[in-house]
Amino acid sequence: MASYQLWQMQPGNLAVMMLLLVLHQVLAQGPPPLQVCPEQSDISPCICTVKKNGLDILCETTDLAHITKSMGTLKGKSPIIFYLKLRHNNLPKLQGFVFLALDIRHLTIHNSSLAAIEENALSSLGKGLTQLDVSLNQMKTVPSQALQHLFHLLILNLNHNKISVIHNNAFEGLETLEILTLYENKITQIDPEAFRGLESKLKRLNLGGNDLNSVPQKALSILDTLKKLEIQENKIRTISEGDFEGLQNLDSLILAHNMITAVPANVFSHLSQLNSLELEGNKISVIDKDAFKGLEENLQYLRLGDNQIHTIPSEALRPLHRLRHLDLRNNNINVLAEDAFTGFGDSLTFLNLQKNDIKVLPSVLFENLNSLETLNLQNNKLQRIPQDIMEPVIDTLRIIDITDNPLNCSCELIWFPKLLEDLKNKDDEMSQKKKPLCHMSLDNREYFVQAMPTEKMHCSGLNIIENP
Ligand SMILES: *[C@@H]1O[C@H](CO)[C@@H](O)[C@H](O)[C@H]1NC(C)=O
Numbered sequence: 019m020a021s022y023q024l025w026q027m028q029p030g031n032l033a034v035m036m037l038l039l040v041l042h043q044v045l046a047q048g049p050p051p052l053q054v055c056p057e058q059s060d061i062s063p064c065i066c067t068v069k070k071n072g073l074d075i076l077c078e079t080t081d082l083a084h085i086t087k088s089m090g091t092l093k094g095k096s097p098i099i100f101y102l103k104l105r106h107n108n109l110p111k112l113q114g115f116v117f118l119a120l121d122i123r124h125l126t127i128h129n130s131s132l133a134a135i136e137e138n139a140l141s142s143l144g145k146g147l148t149q150l151d152v153s154l155n156q157m158k159t160v161p162s163q164a165l166q167h168l169f170h171l172l173i174l175n176l177n178h179n180k181i182s183v184i185h186n187n188a189f190e191g192l193e194t195l196e197i198l199t200l201y202e203n204k205i206t207q208i209d210p211e212a213f214r215g216l217e218s219k220l221k222r223l224n225l226g227g228n229d230l231n232s233v234p235q236k237a238l239s240i241l242d243t244l245k246k247l248e249i250q251e252n253k254i255r256t257i258s259e260g261d262f263e264g265l266q267n268l269d270s271l272i273l274a275h276n277m278i279t280a281v282p283a284n285v286f287s288h289l290s291q292l293n294s295l296e297l298e299g300n301k302i303s304v305i306d307k308d309a310f311k312g313l314e315e316n317l318q319y320l321r322l323g324d325n326q327i328h329t330i331p332s333e334a335l336r337p338l339h340r341l342r343h344l345d346l347r348n349n350n351i352n353v354l355a356e357d358a359f360t361g362f363g364d365s366l367t368f369l370n371l372q373k374n375d376i377k378v379l380p381s382v383l384f385e386n387l388n389s390l391e392t393l394n395l396q397n398n399k400l401q402r403i404p405q406d407i408m409e410p411v412i413d414t415l416r417i418i419d420i421t422d423n424p425l426n427c428s429c430e431l432i433w434f435p436k437l438l439e440d441l442k443n444k445d446d447e448m449s450q451k452k453k454p455l456c457h458m459s460l461d462n463r464e465y466f467v468q469a470m471p472t473e474k475m476h477c478s479g480l481n482i483i484e485n486p
């Protein structure tokens with residue numbers, strides 16, 4: 019009793035008691051209520067599981083009536099539906115207010131014959147929805163009206179639909195959108211103001227697998243936050259100076275598998291931040307000496323494989339002093355100049371020349387390639403690869419492929435088994451499976467280069483360089 023009175027009399031006690039009261043209330047209230055799934059029978063045929071951040075609800079091979087009924091069960095209970103996945107259903111039209119009073123964060127409507135989304139079908143989800151995936155459906159246009167209230171959306175996936183035209187302001191209202199993918203539609207036209215509203219946040223845009231025959235320059239030019247642009251697998255025949263103007267933060271540009279025949283001067287000159295450029299699978303035979311102008315400070319990856327290039331475009335490549343990865347596989351290169359890699363070679367770690375028609379390697383070809391780790395010469399017409407040519411790169415190489423060349427067995431190839439042995443000792447990932455063969459004219463038979471009969475060949479010791 020005395021102590022109680024004493025306690026009460028202390029001036030600081032009121033504050034302490036208030037604090038205890040608040041603490042007590044917090045403890046009584048506990049953490050936010052655990053999300054609870056409805057009875058299975060109430061949401062059947064959908065299936066509900068509890069995940070850390072909310073419910074995960076999956077509805078497959080059913081129809082709108084069943085889905086609407088299941089959604090009805092969840093209304094009023096106000097759970098967080100972290101994932102609502104509707105797949106392989108028959109849902110030609112998403113009706114207004116179907117998700118009313120639901121808090122859905124990630125919504126997927128995949129492969130469900132969806133052709134129309136009514137204006138009010140998604141409007142109630144605006145405060146919580148961050149991802150919307152309506153891939154593999156029958157959408158013929160961007161459902162702009164239905165999307166315009168999704169003001170927290172980060173990712174919109176419209177892949178594998180039937181969209182042919184992207185009209186002006188198609189994504190208006192989606193000001194938080196960071197990733198937009200339209201892969202494998204039927205897009206032939208993108209209006210100049212198509213991406214208006216996306217200019218402050220959009221980081222990735224995928225327009226691959228469509229029917230574009232030119233770069234939609236006007237529409238793209240406002241996207242100055244864009245980091246990655248994919249326009250692969252379209253029908254682009256020409257690219258020209260100014261096509262990528264405005265994309266000053268672009269880090270990765272994928273133009274692979276189009277019908278581009280030439281890379282003209284200054285075409286990428288606005289892309290000073292570009293790190294990776296993919297041009298493989300086109301019909302490129304002409305590369306202007308100023309083709310890569312503007313990319314000097316950042317370009318590290320350049321893919322030019324599966325084209326019709328006749329010679330290493332050394333002059334165009336020379337200013338690229340950061341280039342690490344150069345892929346020229348499957349072209350028509352038959353002659354290599356002595357100085358093919360001078361000027362830019364010392365930063366290269368990866369060089370792919372496989373599937374060309376190279377017959378001779380000039381003796382000083384690899385002289386500057388002092389960072390080279392991967393060298394692919396597979397499937398060329400090489401009869402000789404003498405050790406002195408390989409000397410400058412032999413210490414840095416980790417992976418080399420010289421298979422499928424008409425190599426002559428000779429003592430000058432002894433560097434190869436030695437290199438393999440060294441790499442094996444270094445416990446590197448070097449593939450030992452690819453075993454090059456050579457032809458020995460002495461007994462007219464094929465040997466693995468690793469297993470050439472060096473004694474019979476009179477190679478005096480393993481350090482032989484010259485072969486008469
Ligand atoms: C799409 O859904 C149908 C059932 O509606 C199914 O038969 C088909 O295999 C699904 N396709 C894919 C690619 O998932």
Ligand SMILES: *[C@@H]1O[C@H](CO)[C@@H](O)[C@H](O)[C@H]1NC(C)=O
Binds near residue numbers: 401402426457458459
């Ligand atoms: C390779 O061997 C063939 C005969 O087996 C010979 O005709 C050819 O000149 C040799 N090539 C080189 C580069 O030594």
